[in-house]
Amino acid sequence: NAGVTQTPKFQVLKTGQSMTLQCAQDMNHEYMSWYRQDPGMGLRLIHYSVGAGITDQGEVPNGYNVSRSTTEDFPLRLLSAAPSQTSVYFCASSYSLRGAGMNTEAFFGQGTRLTVV
Amino acid sequence: ILNVEQSPQSLHVQEGDSTNFTCSFPSSNFYALHWYRWETAKSPEALFVMTLNGDEKKKGRISATLNTKEGYSYLYIKGSQPEDSATYLCARSGGGADGLTFGKGTHLIIQP
Numbered sequence: 001n002a003g004v005t006q007t008p009k010f011q012v013l014k015t016g017q018s019m020t021l022q023c024a025q026d027m028n029h030e031y032m033s034w035y036r037q038d039p040g041m042g043l044r045l046i047h048y049s050v051g052a053g054i055t056d057q058g059e060v061p062n063g064y065n066v067s068r069s070t071t072e073d074f075p076l077r078l079l080s081a082a083p084s085q086t087s088v089y090f091c092a093s094s095y096s097l098r099g100a101g102m103n104t105e106a107f108f109g110q111g112t113r114l115t116v117v
Numbered sequence: 118i119l120n121v122e123q124s125p126q127s128l129h130v131q132e133g134d135s136t137n138f139t140c141s142f143p144s145s146n147f148y149a150l151h152w153y154r155w156e157t158a159k160s161p162e163a164l165f166v167m168t169l170n171g172d173e174k175k176k177g178r179i180s181a182t183l184n185t186k187e188g189y190s191y192l193y194i195k196g197s198q199p200e201d202s203a204t205y206l207c208a209r210s211g212g213g214a215d216g217l218t219f220g221k222g223t224h225l226i227i228q229p
């Protein structure tokens with residue numbers, strides 16, 4: 001099983017450019033989410049989705065958009081990249097009943113290291 | 118934002134010694150407590166997910182306990198080995214669908 005696949009692994013952007021980070025999972029998980037990891041901080045939730053067609057904001061959603069047209073895919077879009085978005089991004093998925101808390105493990109992608117110059 | 122606190126931030130342990138570290142979290146609206154191991158250049162991998170007060174889980178030399186009433190969990194490693202070197206993350210899930218709130222992690226280094 002591929003699990004959670006994230007692309008690209010590395011990316012350098014210029015300020016103002018846009019890009020999409022791809023995330024796909026093959027475990028038929030309803031719940032998918034995006035986190036960012038910054039030095040000295042815990043993983044912080046950007047956006048999440050409890051199923052196809054449903055998305056919601058996490059702790060740090062500004063500057064990012066998401067969509068969930070299928071169960072498998074959950075892309076993260078940076079609309080106009082800023083240096084403050086330099087970070088490592090992780091996509092995660094888990095089996096979770098819609099609307100309930102997470103009582104099963106999250107599976108993480110390999111991460112995308114993004115630098116905005 | 119409901120803070121999850123982990124201590125210590127980092128820890129050096131001699132190979133063969135046992136160690137433990139702490140995760141504290143808000144006990145209100147608690148649903149589950151997760152522990153992950155995160156090795157350098159890899160992605161976090163789940164160790165345990167615990168939901169019930171008094172829960173104890175074990176995987177090999179690693180075990181965890183949970184106290185939901187006072188809002189803390191301990192992770193124990195018995196007989197530390199070099200391969201245990203990693204950052205250990207805990208994360209709390211509330212009763213809603215808004216995902217996990219992570220602590221900053223405990224960075225464990227096992228010295229030969």
